Amino acid sequence: MKSPRTKKTLSTEQAEELLETLAARFEKHPQRHPDIDWPAVRARLEAAPEKLRSLAEMERTGGEPDVVAHDTKTGEYVFVDCAPQSPKGRYSLCYDRAALDARKQHKPDGCATDLAASMGVELLSEEDYFALQKLGEFDTKTSSWLLTPPDIRKLGGAIFGDRRFGRVFIYHNGAESYYNGRGFRAALRV
Incomplete structure (x- = not known):
């Protein structure tokens, strides 16, 4: 699951269309962001x-991002994937590059950490x-990779x-490991 990273910015039309989508989602789910305008x-x-x-x-990979927090110290707004199930455009990925490189056969198309980096986002932590x-x-029918603590990853797990x-x-x-029903959820601070 490679993400095309050919352009760092969107065209004016693409940006406006995305802003309209995000605004509509923001209005539809006010419980996710009380006290945020x-x-x-x-x-x-x-x-x-x-x-x-x-x-x-x-959005393209099925995350349905929405604002879920405002960091008053930095002024940043936090967007998180709010799709009901793990984003379909990110399924069948192992956890990270080391895991992908270690697989000798039946390799997945990629890994969650590389795709997240190419998208400019971070995997959710347990707390997130x-x-x-x-x-x-x-994730009532799917599951999502989460940012794995180094001590667990060092032992081969995620x-x-x-x-x-x-x-x-x-x-x-x-x-x-990788599964058709497991992707990852991302967070972005703006």
């Missing part, structure tokens, strides 16, 4: 065209994932999360 978010986005490109990649799950029910039986679970797998 869209005009302030839009102004921040318009001042950072490279961030719009990252959001376009999140639990915060997202307070805003709705996500973590992922999902929601089953009314609860959020964090599990582990070998970092080289």
Whole structure:
């Protein structure tokens, strides 16, 4: 799953179309961002065209990004993939480059960390994932790779999360594993 990174910014038309999509999603889900005003978010986005490109990649791969937080210390708004299931455009990836390189046969198309880097986004941490799950029910049929702590990764593992039986679970797998129903959720600070 390679992400084309040919242009760092969107055309004026592409940017406007994306901003309209994001504004409509923002209005449809006010519970995700109480006390945040869209005009302030839009102004921040318009001042950072490279961030719009990252959001376009999140959208293109099925993430349905939306604002979920405002960092009052930095002024940044945090966008997270809010698609009900893990983004389809990011399925069947192992965790990272080391895991991909270690696979000798039946290699996946890529790895989550490389794709995230090419998109200009970060994988959600466990903390981010639990915060997202307070805003709705996500990954009820899929799972999502999460940013794995170095001590777990050093031992060959990687973590992922999902929601089953009314609860959020964090599990582990070998970092080289990949599944059709597992992608990754991303975060972007603007």
